[in-house]
Amino acid sequence: MKESNPGSGLQNGLVVERNPEIDDNAIVLDRHDSISGYINTYGDKLAEWYEDHTAIVVPHWPLPIDLAFLQSITMPPAYKKIGSANGIDGPLFKRTKDNKYVGINPLLNLNLEMMETIYLRDQIQLAFRQIRLDIARLFGRYRLVEANMTFRCVPTRDEGMHLDAFAGGGVSPMHRMKFFINIDSQNREWQTSYSLPRALEVYRDLLGDIPAGINRNDLNHALTAKLGNILPRHRISYPALSCVIANGETIFHEVTFGNRMIAGEFFTPVETMHAPDKFIGRQVAETMQRFGIGQTETAPV
Numbered sequence: 001m002k003e004s005n006p007g008s009g010l011q012n013g014l015v016v017e018r019n020p021e022i023d024d025n026a027i028v029l030d031r032h033d034s035i036s037g038y039i040n041t042y043g044d045k046l047a048e049w050y051e052d053h054t055a056i057v058v059p060h061w062p063l064p065i066d067l068a069f070l071q072s073i074t075m076p077p078a079y080k081k082i083g084s085a086n087g088i089d090g091p092l093f094k095r096t097k098d099n100k101y102v103g104i105n106p107l108l109n110l111n112l113e114m115m116e117t118i119y120l121r122d123q124i125q126l127a128f129r130q131i132r133l134d135i136a137r138l139f140g141r142y143r144l145v146e147a148n149m150t151f152r153c154v155p156t157r158d159e160g161m162h163l164d165a166f167a168g169g170g171v172s173p174m175h176r177m178k179f180f181i182n183i184d185s186q187n188r189e190w191q192t193s194y195s196l197p198r199a200l201e202v203y204r205d206l207l208g209d210i211p212a213g214i215n216r217n218d219l220n221h222a223l224t225a226k227l228g229n230i231l232p233r234h235r236i237s238y239p240a241l242s243c244v245i246a247n248g249e250t251i252f253h254e255v256t257f258g259n260r261m262i263a264g265e266f267f268t269p270v271e272t273m274h275a276p277d278k279f280i281g282r283q284v285a286e287t288m289q290r291f292g293i294g295q296t297e298t299a300p301v
Helices: 035-042 045-051 115-138 194-201 216-227 280-290
Strands: 014-017 026-028 055-058 091-096 100-104 146-152 176-182 188-197 234-238 242-245 251-258 261-269
Touching: 014 026, 035 045, 035 194, 045 055, 055 234, 115 146, 115 176, 115 261, 188 194, 194 216, 194 251, 194 280, 216 280, 234 242
Parallel strands: 026 055
Antiparallel strands: 014 234, 055 242, 091 100, 146 261, 176 242, 176 261, 188 234, 188 251
8 A cells, every 4th residue: 555655554543554465556645634734735636546446544534523422322224324315414303384393304213312313413414514515625626416425323344345336237427436434432444455447457367257248236246246255455444533535336345343434425527537537437348348358338428
């Protein structure tokens, strides 16, 4: 793994263990106490690294939140993907035409006192509002559209090395942006491996039975099944208010330990990318054709 400050493998509890068998596909930024510090230091390099299927490790992401309170919250597994798309940061109630008040926020289904629920919703609002501003500034060239931000107070253990796959099956016509901010008192433990294009190249001799015309969703499932248990891996252990910015759709990854985090998923038009020719839909199609691994559809742009 690469670091912006070589030799600083440990920063305030942040630990990176590199595996020499794998490409350097992560970079640890120098720590700054403000988002402006990262922008001033790295600028458009952040978009360039991200588009190269790099895991960008941000040592400190300042957020105006009550960590002690949030670290006391545990949610059931069904809440793992509940987020802004479900109104988790929105109003708790609405008034009906017959003057009744109806709960409309998923937080109301948690076993919390009402004041705790209100305070939790307020904390989520604060965090999401700040993150929306910050991610738009960090990746200023992108025209980001929010798909979902999740507030995951859900324990995760040894989920298995995988590529993310999504409902719908096909190739998204937009460039996907994802990030994962730890808000727990314990480090979040990640393992990463090859990028999707690089795995296709390295393990091409194992992929002869990938069918022609396979869609990207099924391709990611197939590669996870074939390669997930044999991939070499790096380790990233990152503390509260640090973050990994990485596209789980294009980088093999696994969370081996984690309790609480904020995750974000955004999209931007391909033409806003630093290098539109690096759009994953194109890269996968070209790589599979080059090595004779089935065929896949190419996304419209």
